[in-house]
Amino acid sequence: MTAPTEIRTDGGRRPLAEPSRPPRRGMAVVVAAVVLAVLIGGHRLVPGDVGTLLDTALPWFGLVIPLLAVIAVVRRAWWPGLAAVLVPSLVWTAMFGGPFARGIVHGSSGGTYDLRAVSQNMYAANPDPRATVGKLLTTKADVLSLVELRYGSYPEALNATYPHHVVKGTVGIWSRLPIRDAEPVDLGLGWTRALRATISAPTGDITVYVAHLGSARPLDTGERDATMDRLAKAVQSDRSERVLLLGDLNTATTDRELGRLVPPLREAQEAAGSGMGFTWPSTFPLTRPDHILYDGMKAVNARTVETPGSDHHAVEADFRL
Incomplete structure (x- = not known):
């Protein structure tokens, strides 16, 4: 099947431009980041023993975030790949970042106690x-x-x-x-x-x-x-x-x-x-x-x-x- 052509004013023909397609680079990272954010933020929606197992492993899901960031960099998926990685990062930080920030700000000593x-x-x-x-x-x-x-x-x-x-x-x-x-x-x-x-x-x-x-x-x-x-x-x-x-x-x-x-x-x-x-x-x-x-x-x-x-x-x- 021949490619579509258009008639030029000089009587010749030239190929029509291919229709533009949205960039696919980084889409796998985007999907993975969204799924990860949903799992972290909505883990309580998973019922039964599977949900309990997910609860227990939840803090370790944070290790997947830098992995996704590395994949986005390797694939040069600056946008939307790296931007999407921010979503699970923010969700994880909101849930677990407090104790780490406290340690940085206040150190290990809490002062006097009874x-x-x-x-x-x-x-x-x-x-x-x-x-x-x-x-x-x-x-x-x-x-x-x-x-x-x-x-x-x-x-x-x-x-x-x-x-x-x-x-x-x-x-x-x-x-x-x-x-x-x-x-x-x-x-x-x-x-x-x-x-x-x-x-x-x-x-x-x-x-x-x-x-x-x-x-x-x-x-x-x-x-x-x-x-x-x-x-x-x-x-x-x-x-x-x-x-x-x-x-x-x-x-x-x-x-x-x-x-x-x-x-x-x-x-x-x-x-x-x-x-x-x-x-x-x-x-x-x-x-x-x-x-x-x-x-x-x-x-x-x-x-x-x-x-x-x-x-x-x-x-x-x-x-x-």
């Missing part, structure tokens, strides 16, 4: 719990919670340092301040993995929960969800003015299930920490199942603490009462 809380998953297969405890003692915590305890595995050094302590099942609390009214919280697991107690601070009582929720595995969060339901009901019905919840909730900060507790509680890492505060696995932390949640106090600093022996980092937060 109460320091630390929580650690001791790891049932811990080869040297004494080393773990030794590191925890260096934090100079006022309130220390331990979960996944092996019976009798906590060294006497804890009891010597903390005159007040309570153990219920596989969770325990050690405190420099008096503890009273300690009782187990039933998570429906058949053995005690949560407790509630009152700590008598000079400025008033603090209700402390220590919890180790059921396991959550990829596409299998039923046990975790059931225990979260029981814990959330206990916390939501609590009328205490000050509440502190410590432990391994097997729930990432970005997991929608944490919304059962936040609010009414707040996450210390988000309020006063720097960065994401990932705690597990200890060799290369990818997520944050360990939390310090609070209400009725002001968090002024939060961080993670590398501890030997455990497969979790500890979490630490300072509060003004």
